[in-house]
Amino acid sequence: MDLSVRIGSLTLHNPLIAASGCFGYGVEYADLVDLASLGAVAVKGLFLEEREGHPPPRIVETPAGMLNAIGLQGIGVRRFIDEKLPELRARRATVIVNICGTTLDEYVELARILSDAEGVAALELNISCPNIKEGGITFGCSLNGTFDVVSAVRKVTRLPVVPKLTPNVTDVASFARAAEEAGADAVSLVNTFLAMVIDVETRRPKLSNVVGGLSGPAIRPIAVRMVYECRQAITIPIIGMGGIADARDAIEFMIAGASAVQVGTASFVDPFIWPKLLDGIRSYMERHHVARVADLVGTVDTGPRSDQP
Amino acid sequence: MPPVDVAAEVTSNQPLSADYNVLRLAAPTIAAAAAPGQFVMVKAGLGHDPLLRRPFSVFEVLRDARGAPKGISILNKRIGASTELLYAARPGQRLGCLGPLGQPFVPVDPPAEAWMVAGGVGLAPFAALAESLGGRGVRATLFYGARRAAELFYLDFFRDLGVELVLTTEDGTAGERGRITAPLERALASRATVSPGTPGAPPMMYVCGPEAMMAASAKLAMRYHAPCFVSMERTMGCGLGGCYSCVVAVRGADDRVHHVRSCLAGPVMAGDQIVWDS
Numbered sequence: 001m002d003l004s005v006r007i008g009s010l011t012l013h014n015p016l017i018a019a020s021g022c023f024g025y026g027v028e029y030a031d032l033v034d035l036a037s038l039g040a041v042a043v044k045g046l047f048l049e050e051r052e053g054h055p056p057p058r059i060v061e062t063p064a065g066m067l068n069a070i071g072l073q074g075i076g077v078r079r080f081i082d083e084k085l086p087e088l089r090a091r092r093a094t095v096i097v098n099i100c101g102t103t104l105d106e107y108v109e110l111a112r113i114l115s116d117a118e119g120v121a122a123l124e125l126n127i128s129c130p131n132i133k134e135g136g137i138t139f140g141c142s143l144n145g146t147f148d149v150v151s152a153v154r155k156v157t158r159l160p161v162v163p164k165l166t167p168n169v170t171d172v173a174s175f176a177r178a179a180e181e182a183g184a185d186a187v188s189l190v191n192t193f194l195a196m197v198i199d200v201e202t203r204r205p206k207l208s209n210v211v212g213g214l215s216g217p218a219i220r221p222i223a224v225r226m227v228y229e230c231r232q233a234i235t236i237p238i239i240g241m242g243g244i245a246d247a248r249d250a251i252e253f254m255i256a257g258a259s260a261v262q263v264g265t266a267s268f269v270d271p272f273i274w275p276k277l278l279d280g281i282r283s284y285m286e287r288h289h290v291a292r293v294a295d296l297v298g299t300v301d302t303g304p305r306s307d308q309p
Numbered sequence: 310m311p312p313v314d315v316a317a318e319v320t321s322n323q324p325l326s327a328d329y330n331v332l333r334l335a336a337p338t339i340a341a342a343a344a345p346g347q348f349v350m351v352k353a354g355l356g357h358d359p360l361l362r363r364p365f366s367v368f369e370v371l372r373d374a375r376g377a378p379k380g381i382s383i384l385n386k387r388i389g390a391s392t393e394l395l396y397a398a399r400p401g402q403r404l405g406c407l408g409p410l411g412q413p414f415v416p417v418d419p420p421a422e423a424w425m426v427a428g429g430v431g432l433a434p435f436a437a438l439a440e441s442l443g444g445r446g447v448r449a450t451l452f453y454g455a456r457r458a459a460e461l462f463y464l465d466f467f468r469d470l471g472v473e474l475v476l477t478t479e480d481g482t483a484g485e486r487g488r489i490t491a492p493l494e495r496a497l498a499s500r501a502t503v504s505p506g507t508p509g510a511p512p513m514m515y516v517c518g519p520e521a522m523m524a525a526s527a528k529l530a531m532r533y534h535a536p537c538f539v540s541m542e543r544t545m546g547c548g549l550g551g552c553y554s555c556v557v558a559v560r561g562a563d564d565r566v567h568h569v570r571s572c573l574a575g576p577v578m579a580g581d582q583i584v585w586d587s
Contacts, residue, residue: 021553
């Protein structure tokens with residue numbers, strides 16, 4: 001049984017990736033999860049500099065989901081390379097570094113610095129965080145901005161470049177196309193949906209940032225639809241995510257068109273979810289006589305329903 | 310020990326009031342490893358709604374007839390979907406319980422004294438701490454404030470351990486009327502003239518309760534030069550450092566304010582380290 005998948009020049013030994021922003025820098029989980037057993041670990045979004053993020057409250061629970069507005073708190077790229085990357089290397093993790101800038105030059109600088117670091121497998125461009133005012137999503141909500149940031153980073157690195165797309169646009173497939181034209185090796189989607197929760201007793205928003213990003217099982221059908229639409233629009237691989245909570249969900253994304261998947265919120269609930277997901281994928285492949293997991297990608301059958309006349 | 314996730318059987322659910330209950334869970338591995346002040350992440354129901362686990366201090370470590378750890382209890386207060394389910398949990402039901410997590414209280418030994426300061430559901434870490442202090446022969450006092458007499462729980466438990474009780478209620482139905490920080494300040498003031506390390510000197514303070522009460526207690530501790538640890542309560546997503554939800558503002562060695570994750574750096578933190586007015 002072959003669980004490997006390809007993301008551009010990068011081969012993952014299985015399609016499961018810990019989602020950025022949901023797994024710290026990976027090292028937090030090193031004693032609980034065999035990091036080498038994951039397809040990859042996407043670490044928390046990094047700027048050039050340290051950031052403290054928003055004041056609490058930073059999350060609020062919603063039906064089958066949660067909102068977050070962390071504000072990209074982070075230790076900055078230099079400290080990441082010095083303090084976290086050595087342990088990730090020692091644990092033999094495949095590391096995808098999520099990077100975020102306020103200007104094009106910052107993305108380029110981050111890509112340069114990380115291209116020289118040992119143990120970075122790919123760059124995920126965060127152009128979709130809904131929780132910070134400056135940078136990031138201003139690129140991700142403009143077709144030209146998406147094209148410009150991807151092509152600028154493309155020019156300075158040989159690492160696979162994977163822009164992470166926002167769902168908070170009318171037509172996400174056009175952004176996937178812009179990323180492909182700019183030379184992206186793959187796209188990842190979706191980031192969270194911009195949302196809001198109000199405490200009706202106090203009439204105050206429940207997050208300090210007023211609005212935040214919705215994740216969790218509640219968003220899964222929308223995310224699956226977006227992956228499906230992007231699969232029709234581009235030929236580069238898609239890393240799919242949005243509310244995956246078990247193996248069936250992961251397989252659903254792959255059938256919709258994702259070559260690999262990221263899992264975030266569900267690993268908050270169950271940090272030991274990874275071997276369960278792998279076992280579930282294996283048993284699905286057995287039941288359906290699928291020898292290579294990559295053969296599932298984009299196999300959704302939208303032809304005439306056989307149960308109808 | 311790294312935390313473990315167990316499907317813990319509810320062995321009893323003891324209602325304490327219309328809002329509070331004590332849930333006892335069979336979890337020997339967690340019970341054996343837990344230190345006072347640590348917490349567990351409990352999944353209140355099956356399925357996706359409610360989705361996240363909620364953090365609870367280990368209230369008591371439960372032991373069998375021979376003294377071997379067999380489980381833990383948690384002190385629950387109904388405030389939302391998960392705590393509502395936990396209030397209604399039935400014996401025999403199984404709940405996902407991940408732990409033990411976080412930094413425990415730093416214990417003291419005689420001749421140092423320990424003062425526990427609890428507000429409302431902030432009593433949660435102190436049953437286990439009182440037992441541990443009793444085992445060390447430490448003289449302990451519990452300053453415990455609640456809204457009304459009917460919301461002061463487990464008083465006999467603490468009395469049986471030899472813990473001295475100082476009680477306040479907001480409506481005056483038990484103990485002194487008002488806030489717990491009033492008798493706390495008088496007690497600290499009465500010790501202020503005694504030099505540290507001698508009998509009667511400022512005690513070690515352990516504080517858990519509403520944020521304003523913890524801030525006031527920590528400031529009193531600083532004013533009277535008492536060492537003070539607080540157990541911070543923040544909304545947590547994972548309890549493991551993954552989500553960065555539960556941050557507390559602290560002043561770093563560089564004198565700048567940093568956000569640290571209370572699941573990893575806490576929940577027990579030094580009271581003088583926290584930027585209370587942030």
